[in-house]
Amino acid sequence: MxxxxxxxxxxxxxxxxxxxxxxxxxxxxxxxxxxxxxxxxxxxxxxxxxxxxxxxxxxxxxxxxxxxxxxxxxxxxxxxxxxxxxxxxxxxxxxxxxxxxxxxxxxxxxxxxxxxxxxxxxxxxxxxxxxxxxxxxxxxxxxxxxxxxxxxxxxxxxxxxxxxxxxxxxxxxxxxxxxxxxxxxxxxxxxxxxxxxxxxxxxxxxxxxxxxxxxxxxxxxxxxxxxxxxxxxxxxxxxxxxxxxxxxxRTLHLRAERQAASALALAQRLSAHPRVARVLYPGLPQHPGHDIAARQMTGGFGYMMSVQVTGGEKAAIGTAAHTGLWKRATSLGGVESLIEHRASIEGAGSPCPVDLLRLSTGIEDAGDLYDDLDAALTQGHRD
Known part of the structure; x- marks a missing residue:
């Protein structure tokens, strides 16, 4: 080799x-x-x-x-x-x-x-x-x-x-x-x-x-x-x-690094969002597993995160309903960004909070992704 x-x-x-x-x-x-x-x-x-x-x-x-x-x-x-x-x-x-x-x-x-x-x-x-x-x-x-x-x-x-x-x-x-x-x-x-x-x-x-x-x-x-x-x-x-x-x-490294960088930028901005109660992402210093993640992960903290929105289950489902760039779909890791209300998918017995949205960050412009989610959070809380 x-x-x-x-x-x-x-x-x-x-x-x-x-x-x-x-x-x-x-x-x-x-x-x-x-x-x-x-x-x-x-x-x-x-x-x-x-x-x-x-x-x-x-x-x-x-x-x-x-x-x-x-x-x-x-x-x-x-x-x-x-x-x-x-x-x-x-x-x-x-x-x-x-x-x-x-x-x-x-x-x-x-x-x-x-x-x-x-x-x-x-x-x-x-x-x-x-x-x-x-x-x-x-x-x-x-x-x-x-x-x-x-x-x-x-x-x-x-x-x-x-x-x-x-x-x-x-x-x-x-x-x-x-x-x-x-x-x-x-x-x-x-x-x-x-x-x-x-x-x-x-x-x-x-x-x-x-x-x-x-x-x-x-x-x-x-x-x-x-x-x-x-x-x-x-x-x-x-x-x-x-x-x-x-x-x-062949493009894994380019995609993984871009997706992790965008995920971190989004997690940081969403942490300060008035309609987001909590961001779950190991790249954030306040995450309980951050120090271990920093030790065993290199070059980024991955492309996945979850957000818990204020307003509970109704606001969470409403937020997902109003995204445009974020696609409402199961799965993760693709070049397109996906959003999903996991508690609805997993059903009874799920450890997933009902106010949680799972986000798979793709390779789109991070600013566009934030703006799309920001608008959806606003509309989802109004419904």
Whole structure:
């Protein structure tokens, strides 16, 4: 691999040039089957499209490089497919400790489906290290799953400290780093064993690909089990989606840095807004996890924030109804800015306050984004 920075390696797709055409953009490999050698072997290493595809491998190589993953990266058909594969790799009777505030769909899966696999799950505030230590059961806890920053309250968990606690009890640490991206945090270098991303989000960045990725620090039996689950259950990403993801990764650093800078500028201005009761963003000094975030995040604090508006639920929903530049839509991490009233989406049992709006900052002009939200806040309180 060339001795370039991660930014340069991502931009040039690891420096690969198509050997046939000398094209600077890698081609899409669509074949699902490959020719055997005369001796009935497969000297190319490619056997069948479900586990073997050159386009997918190329995108995985970039992701493994970005995460400093010695065991490589595995692409899945969605973030949920990637995340659930980790839990499915556990044995019946294993115990898991997971962040209480986390991606709602995965939390719902753990509450309903994990028990069918015989897995016991305890949810705790993982930013509270004492609570985390108390919840871990040495010898029985096999996985600690944290999400940092956590969606949609953006609490920060100390990755290095969580890894120490997990490893002392004989457990692995997995980190959902979707809302940090490898531009701002590399959990494996901080002691985590596994890092997961919904690549649908900022890794792709264009709201046109469903994908997930698992990257591992070391190759071991557990990593091999995840790989086998992906192969046997057929949850690998398609080659066209991998091609689009590779396109997105080429501009990841530019987008992530711009989005984080805009998010910080917006968080600072919104903190002084008369119709905003609270801004939840780890880049603000008053955020309770700011010091830890400053230690384990580099070059910015991510693109996600939430605001709690004065006037309660009605004003929050009214504000979202009157935005123009901010689009009312689920998901996050795209080049377009999105706004969503999360409590309405998550429903009963959600830890999300009813006055909260989740904001995914895109790459539009930060001044335009503020002005659009300012006008919507005014109109939303009048309704």
């Amino acid at each position: 060339p001795n370039w920075t991660p930014r340069s390696l991502a931009v040039q797709a690891m420096g690969k040039i198509d050997p046939v055409t000398r094209g600077v953009v890698p081609p899409i490999h669509l074949s699902t089957t490959y020719i055997r050698d005369p001796d009935n072997g497969y000297s190319t290493g490619f056997v069948y499209g479900r586990p073997d595809n050159a386009t997918i491998h190329e995108a995985e190589a970039v992701l493994a490089m970005l995460e400093a993953a010695e065991a490589g990266a595995m692409l899945f058909g969605s973030g949920m497919a990637a995340a659930t594969a980790v839990f499915q790799a556990l044995d019946p009777g294993d115990h898991v400790v997971a962040s209480k505030v986390m991606y709602w769909a995965l939390r719902a899966w753990l509450l309903t489906e994990a028990k069918r696999w015989g897995i016991a799950v305890d949810f705790v505030e993982t930013d509270d290290l004492l609570a985390l230590k108390t919840a871990i059961r040495p010898g029985r806890t096999k996985l600690v799953w944290i999400e940092t920053p956590s969606n949609p309250l953006w609490t920060i968990t100390d990755i290095e400290a969580a890894a120490t606690l997990a490893h002392a009890a004989g457990a692995r640490l997995a980190v959902d780093s979707t809302c940090a991206s490898p531009v701002h945090t590399q959990p494996l270098t901080l002691g985590a064993d596994i890092v997961m991303h919904s690549a649908t989000k900022i890794l792709n960045g264009h709201s046109d690909v469903l994908a997930g990725v698992i990257a591992a620090r070391t190759e071991d039996e557990f990593t091999a089990r995840i790989r086998l689950i992906r192969k046997s259950q057929g949850s690998i990403l398609g080659p066209f989606e991998a091609y689009l993801l590779m396109r997105g990764l």
